[in-house]
Amino acid sequence: MSQYPMTAHGAQLLRDELNELKTKTRPRIIQSIAEAREHGDLKENAEYHAAREQQSFCEGRIQDIEGKLSNAQIIDVTKMENKGKVIFGTTVTILNVDTDEETTYRIVGDDEADIKQNRISVNSPIARGLIGKELDDMVTIQTPAGSVEVEIIEVQYI
Structure with missing residues (x-):
């Protein structure tokens, strides 16, 4: 398995x-x-x-x-050195370039995901678009509603 x-x-x-x-x-x-x-x-x-x-x-x-x-x-990302890279378990703050709206998400497993608490599944379109990127990167995320361009403004290992 x-x-x-x-x-x-x-x-x-x-x-x-x-x-x-x-x-x-x-x-x-x-x-x-x-x-x-x-x-x-x-x-x-x-x-x-x-x-x-x-x-x-x-x-x-x-x-x-x-x-x-x-x-x-x-x-457990709290035991890792924060190098500004978005990985599983990190808390990421992104800025929507079009609307200037800031959103913070924590990337978690499927069972832990709860959008009301800003915990998104590692398999969600937003998380897939952010994983592997770094602080200050501009990222285009493909969502069901279309493409959204965001900037990663904070990556926390908490």
Whole structure:
């Protein structure tokens, strides 16, 4: 299997979620199933079926997280020297040349991406256009809406 890039912060969030699922959510669901079984006839017991469905989702998520963590290539840019180059995990501030609008993005793995928090996937058009470029470079990024010309005005390894 191939490795998937992930920031140290993203890996920690997944470990925390996995711990929560295994130590709190799973035991709570098992308790719910036991209580629902006590109500008798399982064929028409909605509480039992709902708890079994929750258990299925929980176990699926546990397997998903364990799989992601086992194939994760954790990259911690805070331990690297900042040479002004845009790489996975960096926080980049760009200036749209046409609108003079500044935007800051952090380039993260697919699972960590959240545009509301300005975290973009390494596979997004913006990140693909920025990776490998350096501070003060002018970059033309191909987006679904067309070409956008930006200048890289800050690269942080935080």
